Amino acid sequence: MPPAKERADAARNRRAILDATAALLAEHGAEGVTMDRVAAAAGVGKGTIFHRFGNRAGLLHEMVAESAFTLRERVADGPPPLGPGAPAADRLRAFLEAMAGLVIDNLELMAILRSEPPHPRTAELHRFWHEHLTALLEEARPDVDAEVVGRLLLDSLAGATVPELARSGKTDRLLAAVRVLVDSVLQAS
Structure with missing residues (x-):
């Protein structure tokens, strides 16, 4: 229904x-x-x-959720390289750049949400991001622990570095560093 x-x-x-x-x-x-x-x-x-x-957390979550669910739709059904149809490595790069953009665009909200109780829909999004990253890494780098590496990549966007660099006007450097980080993970040893 x-x-x-x-x-x-x-x-x-x-x-x-x-x-x-x-x-x-x-x-x-x-x-x-x-x-x-x-x-x-x-x-x-x-x-x-x-x-x-x-509550306040629900309101603030909804502010971020609009962007996050739009990104999730683009990942699931959008055009490549973010959506299906591109090689896993290209999708991984596109996804992490888009995720970095989501964090940058919602800096104040992310800071507030860290101090609020977690919203139930947050777990749904996090599960999707982790499963997506794990699947891409399993395809692009079957020789690494895709689940752990994927979590580390996402965690790199959740700390204090992203807000600090974005607030100091270093967004271009931040996005370039995200690309370097992803490329270093994608290079087989």
């Missing part, structure tokens, strides 16, 4: 809440995102936000 279609007013409120959250993040940083401020900026009651997103 297909999911119920969202009512027009609910869709409008959802978009207003997400847009207000993005504006508060851009203007005030992580500290500026409170449920009261979001509700006021979106022109909705605080209860509407809690009903729709559950």
